[in-house]
Amino acid sequence: MAANKAAALSHVGKIRSNNQDSGYAGRDLFVVADGMGGHAGGDVASAIAVTRIREADREYASPAEAEFALQSALIAANSLLAETVFEHPELTGMGTTVSAMVRVGDQIAFAHIGDSRIYLFRDGELKQVTTDHTFVQRLVDSGRITEEEAMVHPRRSVLMRVLGDVDASPEIDTWTLDTRPGDRWLICSDGLSGVVKHDDMLAALASKEGPKQVADRLLKHSLDAGAPDNVTVVIVDIADTAPGEVLKEPVTVGSAAAPLQFGSEPKPTTRAARLPGLRLHPIRPATGPTHFEPQSEDYLDELIEEDARRVRRRRLTWMIGLILLVVAIVLAIVFGYEWTQSRYYVGMSPSRHVAIYQGVQQGIGPISLSHLYEESDVKVDDLPAYDKQQVEQTINADDLPAAKTIVEQLSDAGRE
Structure with missing residues (x-):
């Protein structure tokens, strides 16, 4: 080199x-x-x-x-x-x-x-x-x-x-x-x-x-x-x-x-505008x-316009960034919600029957991420003590067929 x-x-x-x-x-x-x-x-x-x-x-x-x-x-x-x-x-x-x-x-x-x-x-x-x-x-x-x-x-x-x-x-x-x-x-x-x-x-x-x-x-x-x-x-x-x-x-x-040499003075409460x-x-x-x-009106106008262009560029950059952030959040919410709706669990309906719910048990504040999908004719109170407790606490299922299998098993247990 x-x-x-x-x-x-x-x-x-x-x-x-x-x-x-x-x-x-x-x-x-x-x-x-x-x-x-x-x-x-x-x-x-x-x-x-x-x-x-x-x-x-x-x-x-x-x-x-x-x-x-x-x-x-x-x-x-x-x-x-x-x-x-x-x-x-x-x-x-x-x-x-x-x-x-x-x-x-x-x-x-x-x-x-x-x-x-x-x-x-x-x-x-x-x-x-x-x-x-x-x-x-x-x-x-x-x-x-x-x-x-x-x-x-x-x-x-x-x-x-x-x-x-x-x-x-x-x-x-x-x-x-x-x-x-x-x-x-x-x-x-x-x-x-x-x-x-x-x-x-x-x-x-x-x-x-x-x-x-x-x-x-x-x-x-x-x-x-x-x-x-x-x-x-x-x-x-x-x-x-x-x-x-x-x-x-x-x-x-x-x-x-x-070596640097400069004095020190108390900090003012305000600073000069520039x-x-x-x-x-x-x-x-x-x-x-x-x-x-500035002694020229055209000159001052040019300076102000230059500053305005820089402000506009920055605002545009921030606006684009904000829009991209909002879009990312919306997409995350949509895809997240779609995922929750692919999940199922077995729980107790308001009428105390065994039921299948679509979604997940968690919620976001007052917003529930699940809803009643299907209610069976099996009464929770007719179940053995252990099964009754499991249903009250909810039972996760991998998918809808798995949830229906759980309900059938509980129905059989309730008839015994």
């Missing part, structure tokens, strides 16, 4: 006061997380996510197993973020993007949420393999704006999906792709992809230099463009041999490389309020 050559770096940028990005390059796992939530929480969010997700850096029997493990790790990270906010309410609203990949032989498993990106450089071509979960990407997909317009759109940093304390079951993209020797993979935060031109990224990745030198070159491009946001880059080369470049130990960069599924991920340092304030 071809070896991995990798490098990871993270830089605070030229304007931000702290680094809210985190990155990880390990044996076969590679991750970039871009936190948000202002100075109080973005670094904490990305650090918690990467710290939890890097536990998935191990061998897997198949790409499908790795894909499932990545998805589980992101969901677990999401739960940790929600628990952290519960214990530290001052962090309410924090969240993070995550783009991660695990190599398994000649395939790679991916998990992605948010607007960090994964690119593949192969045979001189650079291709983005992730889809941004942003408002402007929705506009691009619908044909309302172009990719070039999206780069400068005033709302380009509004995220529709992230890990955080908003959604207990976030929608995470997972899939697998083939890889081969010569492939070069790039994972980066939008501090790089949001300011560096495609051609500059292509030229850097096409270089024959090693992953560390390529990562440094990409960082320089971002710094030359003003680096208004934190920049995190992970480069992974698939090579037959990897002299001098193979990571001897996993590398963690950014916020996750330092639009679910909507996060503002600013590309410039906040000089005023960091909460979301």
